[in-house]
Amino acid sequence: MPRCMRHGAGLAPMIVATLAVTGCAGWGGGPGGGGGANSINVLMVNNPQMIDLQKLTATNFTKDTGISVNFTVLPENDVRDKISQEFSSQAGQYDVASLSNFEVPIYARSGWVAPLDSHVAADPSFDQADILKPMTTSLSGQDGKLYGEPFYGESSFLMYRKDVLANAGITMPATPTWPQVADIAAKVDGTRPGMHGICLRGQPGWGQVIAPMTTVVNTFGGTWFTKDWQAQVNGEGFRKATDFYVGLVRAHGESGAPQAGFTECLNDLEQGNVAMWYDATSAAGSLEAADSPVKGKIGYVAAPVVQTPHSGWLYTWAWAIQQASTKKDNAWKFISWASSKQYENLVGSQVGWSRVPAGKRASTYSNPEYLKQASAFAQPTLHAISSADPLNPGVQPRPALGIQFVDIPEFPDLGTQVSQEISSAIAGRTSVDDALNRGQKLADDVAAFYRSGKASG
């Protein structure tokens, strides 16, 4: 016993010695972040428009309202995971989150986001009627209530190097068809050292290669699912479209196509590595920015078509309020400011008119200041967004909303798995037929679930 006591007594100086070696235990202070009653927490994706917002918030919104805003900014995939975890558990850590028009109707069905109608009604200066109709439609729930306000919106169009096409004696039609685009890509491919014909996304991911490819599928007459939930991934229209898309990328597409996403293609067009690019209308802001090497050299035309009159997608990053938030009024004040006309003017005057989070309000496209700076792409963008029809994007009726996606919770997983097959086909590791046959099995599992009536939505 005395021996044990001696051992125990011996440990105390050792602990003290350890403290001395490692630094005193009282060091560290409190948590570094902010908080408080008159503050809100916002979780958002790291896109350039959001970063501008983050920079302008303290000196404008907080200064005017006294509400401080704490941001968490994460990459797109991470933010989706975090929002899904946060909202499904209704943890209440965040008052506002950036959600896309893919999530908003699904989250609304689950009761995770708060309806905004009463806030909108009490805030006439927000001018809901000015928000473009397809945006409002895509951010409403099945119950007809509004659950999100767009921050910026986009469709897709074709961007091309005017100088390169002019040198080759080619005139781009206002509404080109995909065979015409393939023809032009072949003609301009290699006309300058290292320049390829076109950049099309090949990177796996339901938000990467699947987005542009699904618009091609729509206009070629294909669909993921029929109205009565029959999978059509290896159906005729889907197969023709995929054959065309993969063939075009492999023949005249960018280097490293299986890894190329939005960022890589943006870089390729800016660096003169490609002559054309079919992608989001929001890319135009970067292409026409003051420091862009291709400013003024890019032409913009409608998304190429085959069987449909239009084929551009519809996408928006929008704000939604978590149902569990205890600061909904302050949260609305933030949304009302961030999605307002005044905020667009603020960005225009302080950051630049080409950086305005456009694509959501009709008034943006009649703003002379905006049109002066964004004249090259303003009208093509407005036309693309206004023509988008998320209810009826193809040649046949659809079972769920969505142009470049199917608005069901299973789609990210399904789309990503199919995208890996298609990316493999672009890399030449598998054939389009094999890729689509494997995709069909995956899609059929999802379709069977909906046919069985087990899905509540």
Next chain:
Amino acid sequence: MSAVTDVAPVPATRTREGAPRRHRRQRGGVVLGLVAWLIGLLFVVPVVWMLLTSFHSEPDAASNPPKVFAPLTLQGYREFFGAGGGASPWPSLLNSLTAAVLSTVVVLLLAIPAAYALSIRPVRKWTDVMFFFLSTKMLPVVAGLLPIYLFAQYSGLLDNIWFLALLYTSMNLPIAVWMMRSFLAEVPVEILEAASVDGAGLVRTLRQVVAPVILPGIAATSLICFIFSWNELLFARVLTGTRAETAPVYLTGFVTSQGLFLAQVCAASLVVSLPVLIAGFAAQDKLVQGLSLGAVK
């Protein structure tokens, strides 16, 4: 070669066969040296590349083929430190420092007595105890993520840096006990006996005999625990929000799917790596001693 021969002492009893053997040994040394340099360069090149990229503009950083001699700029660092009204990295750096230092201190406070009881004065069935400590690392971390998240949510501990420090303590404790045990086991029994014969009590033995021997071990263990806590991302990303966000989570925020970010991310990564590098350099001597002690063991 002649210089080497001049400097190297020639043994008087050298045989005729001795000379070529020595040459072979020298050639072997040169080859080993070259291999060591090559491996060292392989480790350093990505860091140097990151350093260079961090001083480039975004378009230059993203160019393909890479522009090594592009003009240098501090824009990436300005953006990281919140130039033009952007977010400040200091709260997240402070949070990381709090969690890493606090958990490291607590880990050492618990691990050293535990290791003492497992080596110098081993408790009964000490091997079972060691295995128990190790077995706590066998559960994949991700398997505990959801229960811990739900526990934190119901306990109001989400977005709380002290909770994160507690988690890091529990994650690093088994490793620290194992490391400290191997360092304490290196203390020769003879010097403990000699100290006892000379009339030194336990306190004096620990302070004047054991502590100097295991100090490199404490340094190595501290650094390992600090690095693990500083770099941890999985728990930090899931459990923190706006108040307790740590540096690795803040760092991932620079990655965007729209626009260029490579220079900024490189600048941010370098700044976030600096505390670990500084701690490593500061404790370099002790670390080499400590880690090689463990390696010999």
